[in-house]
Amino acid sequence: MYSAPFIFNYSQSEKTEILKRVPFGSGFNEAWLQQRLFENPQSLPLSEIDPAYQQICPLCTEMTTGSGPIDIVYVTPQGRIVIVETKLWRNPDARRKVVGQILDYAKELSRWTFSDLQREVSRRTGIKGNAPFKLISQRIDAVDEATFVDGVSKSLKRGDFMLLIAGDGIRQDAQGIVQFLQEAGHLRFILSLLEIAVYKHTEKEYFIIQPRILAKTKIIERTLEYSFNPELTEVDEKPDNPINDWRQTYKEFWTRFLDSLTLDDPDQPMANPAANGNAHFTLPPSGSVAWMNAFFDKRTREAGCYLCIANNSTWRWLYQELLEEKEEIEKELSQNIVWIEKSQMVQKSIVIEEGTWPPVNNERVSKFLAETVNSFINTFRHRLEKLSEN
Numbered sequence: 001m002y003s004a005p006f007i008f009n010y011s012q013s014e015k016t017e018i019l020k021r022v023p024f025g026s027g028f029n030e031a032w033l034q035q036r037l038f039e040n041p042q043s044l045p046l047s048e049i050d051p052a053y054q055q056i057c058p059l060c061t062e063m064t065t066g067s068g069p070i071d072i073v074y075v076t077p078q079g080r081i082v083i084v085e086t087k088l089w090r091n092p093d094a095r096r097k098v099v100g101q102i103l104d105y106a107k108e109l110s111r112w113t114f115s116d117l118q119r120e121v122s123r124r125t126g127i128k129g130n131a132p133f134k135l136i137s138q139r140i141d142a143v144d145e146a147t148f149v150d151g152v153s154k155s156l157k158r159g160d161f162m163l164l165i166a167g168d169g170i171r172q173d174a175q176g177i178v179q180f181l182q183e184a185g186h187l188r189f190i191l192s193l194l195e196i197a198v199y200k201h202t203e204k205e206y207f208i209i210q211p212r213i214l215a216k217t218k219i220i221e222r223t224l225e226y227s228f229n230p231e232l233t234e235v236d237e238k239p240d241n242p243i244n245d246w247r248q249t250y251k252e253f254w255t256r257f258l259d260s261l262t263l264d265d266p267d268q269p270m271a272n273p274a275a276n277g278n279a280h281f282t283l284p285p286s287g288s289v290a291w292m293n294a295f296f297d298k299r300t301r302e303a304g305c306y307l308c309i310a311n312n313s314t315w316r317w318l319y320q321e322l323l324e325e326k327e328e329i330e331k332e333l334s335q336n337i338v339w340i341e342k343s344q345m346v347q348k349s350i351v352i353e354e355g356t357w358p359p360v361n362n363e364r365v366s367k368f369l370a371e372t373v374n375s376f377i378n379t380f381r382h383r384l385e386k387l388s389e390n
Contacts, residue, residue, distance in 0.1 A: 005199060005208065019199035019208060023168075028198060030071075030167070034061055034086045036209055037166060037196075038072050045213055046082070046162065049192045053162055056082055057136040060124035067104035073121075075132060077143050079151020080160060081109065087167040100270060102163050106189055110159035114152050159189060166194040166211065246358075247275035250296075253360035254279050257294075261370055268377050277358065281373070283307070283381055285388035289315055292376055294369050296358045297349075303365050304349025305372045307380050311344045319344040321387050322380070332379045346380075348372055 008016045022028065037044065038058050046053035056074040063070045072084035085102045109117075114132075121131040132152065133145050155161065192213060199208040254273035261270070271279040277296040284290065292307045309319040322329065323339070329346075330337060337348045350368055352359045359365045 005210070007201075017202055020202060022198045022200045022207070030086050030088050033088070033167065033196060034071050034084075037084060037086065037211075040209075041074055043209065044164070044166075044194070044211055046164075048213060050162065050190055052076065052078065052080060053082065055140055057139045059121050059132055059135055063120050063124055065105060065108045065120070067108045068101065070105050075136060075152065077136060077140050077148065079148055079153070080155050080162065081152070082162045082164065083109070084164045084166055087165060098165055100272075102165060102191075106159060106161050106163055109156055109161065112156050114149050114156065117152065117156065161189045163189055163191040164194055165191075166196055168196055249358065249360060250277055251275040253358070257366060257369065261373065263374055263377055265377050265381055268381060279373075281377070283377075284385040289388075290318070290380075290384050292373070292380070294373050295349075298357050301352050301357070302349040303352060303359065303369060304347060305369070305376050306345050306347035306349075307376060309344040316344070318384070318387060322346070322383065325383065329379055333375055348376070 006016050006018045038061050041056045041058050044056070046056060053076055056076055059073045059075055061072050063073050070083055071086050072082075074082035074084070076082070083102060083105050085098055085105075087098045118131055121135070122128065125131055125135070127134055130145065130149070133143070133148055136148065137143050137145075194211045194213060197210045197212070199210065200206070251273055254271070258271055258273055258279065263270075269282050271281045271294070274280065277298070279294040280287075281292045281294075282290075283292055289310045290307070292305060294305050296303050309315055309322075319341075323341075326339065333348060337346055339346055350365070352362065352365060355362060
């Protein structure tokens with residue numbers, strides 16, 4: 001919780017006044033917060049997160065990307081990009097969406113060139129020519145254009161960004177939000193959560209905006225590795241069904257499935273639709289340690305879900321702890337599950353004997369997958385979270 005700040009006045013015998021916190025929703029919305037942060041970049045404690053971000057320049061708001069408009073974009077003199085997503089927490093599902101959204105923005109920008117950035121900033125600001133350089137040179141002296149352009153280009157290529165989620169009510173969600181980081185895959189980035197509080201003078205129309213760092217990551221640079229993947233690529237099995245047809249079929253199915261999927265647990269990160277037979281969900285303590293896949297397996301004509309724990313000496317104990325609760329877990333999952341101890345897996349599936357493969361238009365299969373995904377998350381997520389905390 002924030003402690004209430006106070007002000008005092010020497011001219012009035014050091015009179016002290018406690019400022020009153022103003023809840024968001026009382027005239028303050030996301031657009032208002034977005035504009036205040038955009039106009040006052042110096043208020044963001046970015047150098048406390050990483051000294052390389054001591055100076056930043058606002059480029060634009062609502063910058064168009066293939067993943068949607070980015071709330072705020074800043075840049076440093078060295079060409080590092082800062083992406084800010086402002087969010088007022090209105091419901092538990094918001095945390096999943098905002099983290100997924102900012103990671104999608106980062107993935108999208110990692111495919112951009114400097115020309116792409118220049119074009120979109122020019123569209124938003126109306127500045128012709130090299131708009132990013134013109135904006136930063138107005139605020140910061142002695143910035144060399146060629147060096148700046150080269151720095152931005154390298155940052156975009158590497159996905160070397162700072163991602164900020166700023167808003168109210170983030171504190172209670174901080175731990176859950178950080179677990180979404182495994183969704184980022186190959187990108188190199190820093191992510192931080194900023195809680196914003198607004199205080200008002202008791203008598204005058206003066207406001208204080210207080211950003212505070214809740215959580216920050218180290219620079220993360222890795223590629224996810226999965227030790228089990230039951231869906232083999234169907235190459236050369238049917239000359240008239242090339243791999244691109246299979247990939248498109250799966251991508252369309254998972255897109256529909258995930259769009260309609262409702263989870264009871266609001267902290268669970270949603271999978272991204274993939275062009276293969278798996279939908280990958282990360283679980284605590286991280287996606288490289290524990291994960292769950294909804295899957296199609298053509299070899300056995302099965303569809304289902306499996307939980308997998310990293311099969312190494314560091315995390316073997318975690319699977320053993322789940323085995324200690326085997327009886328209770330089987331009751332929760334209606335007992336129709338298989339424990340594959342050699343691979344540190346728990347699986348539940350059905351066999352689809354009829355119809356063509358994959359059974360992406362089979363309503364019974366879709367219903368089974370939706371129910372099983374939800375029940376697996378309900379059964380395992382809170383257990384894994386509690387075990388990893390201990």
